[in-house]
Amino acid sequence: MHLKKAAAFSAFLLAWQIAAQGNAVLPTPLEVGSALAGMPGGELAAHVAASLNHVILGFFAGAGIGLTAGIALALLPSLEDYFSVFIELARPIPPVAWIPLAILWFGIGDGPAYFLVALGVFFPVFTNTYHGVKNIDQKLVLSAKSFGASDKLLLFEVVLPAVLPHAFNGLKIGLGVGWMIVVTAELVGATAGLGYMIQLNRMLAQVDNVVLGMAVIGVVGLALQGVLNAVEEIVMPWRTEQ
């Protein structure tokens, strides 16, 4: 499996190298490699750290609120009656459309990035969690009630574990969305980060650094998905046994 992936990736790099040879608007992989080697010490790491900071903090905020709101609205019809309309109204608005307001509210810097990532992560996490709770197998809930389970036991030992697979789907989608949004947010409202680095190098016409920034986003995003998959396996051991 790994061999096939390595072979496909090598073929892709080779095709890219051949296609980009002598091309002014697309650097070759070797040129991107040189850009990486030529980058002043710690500069790339600082941008990666800034983006990771935006994504991780925004992800935790968006995921935390999304999970809580998804569970609360699905379990409490009175809350759902009041608040679902706001969520349905806000859902179609792309996070990018919030950029002007985010800059007005939080100024230039990290604030808008945290806010926009959290917003982008919130919706997939909320939707998956909400539908997970709504569609929980009622036989499980009724059985637990007939055994005399308290509300607390029902929530923590039946509802939440049953909803975990749905919540993790939301978290995985949310993490991907978070990366997409962080780059956009850093293009306009940040002073550091991979999006900022891409934007800066675009203005300096350093296309190899632009592609380097894109490649690093891909690699870091993949690594974070890997971390999330590992967490999923630890949190839901019964699924890995299947």
Add this chain to the structure above:
Amino acid sequence: MISVRNVVKEYVVAEGRKIVVLDGVSFNVHEKEFVAVLGPNGCGKSTLLKLLAGFEKAEDGSILVGSTVVSGPSTESTLVFQEPALFEWKTVYENVAFPLKSAGEKDSETVERLLELMNLKEFAGSYPCRLSSGMKQKVSLARALASKARVLLLDEPLAAIDAHSREFLQEEMEKIWLNTNKTAVMVTHDIREALFLADRIIVLTQRPAQVQAIVDVPFPRPRHPSIRFTQEFHSLFAHCWKLLRNEYEKKGEVSWISVQ
């Protein structure tokens, strides 16, 4: 122990149309009795069990377990579904221990005894996804037996199991049930299963279901597997079969089958 009085249950289907599923069903179940409910497909047998469990509400009539009117899920009764509703995130041990945990008890002896009875001890630490459907159903039964419920409601608990294993499980089920002091009501399609396990069989009519007949099953307990080959067993089987066939003929299903 259980008193079902003139129970009427309706379902609202498309365009507000109502379907009457149970129409004045009445019967009693005595304490520590095992009663089976037989009836044509779709006549409302499972609905009757859900009403007994308090998982659904009747439009009319009353259901009493002991002296308590059933108005919702209660610890008086527990239902074992046809598809075992196990907590897939809990191990076999944790699933069986759940009713005790719910009651605020930590009675590992009871759990271990039940796992022993069900031959599940070596799977105590496994998740349900590792078990066969027969084993899952055993876990589901063990969990129901671990509960404090005095009434065990069984909705075709062995329906998903192959015919051969089913007979063995019926024998195991009877042994285990005799070890408990629980009253049992089991819905089944299988006349032989009803005859092997029950003290009485309630035969329902087509929908809207009413009690068509109550058949006494006089075999002594514990029941020996060989009773299945006795003349009396065959006679009772024929009697129940005729009662059911009459109902299918009323609906025209038997003539349809013969034409096919």
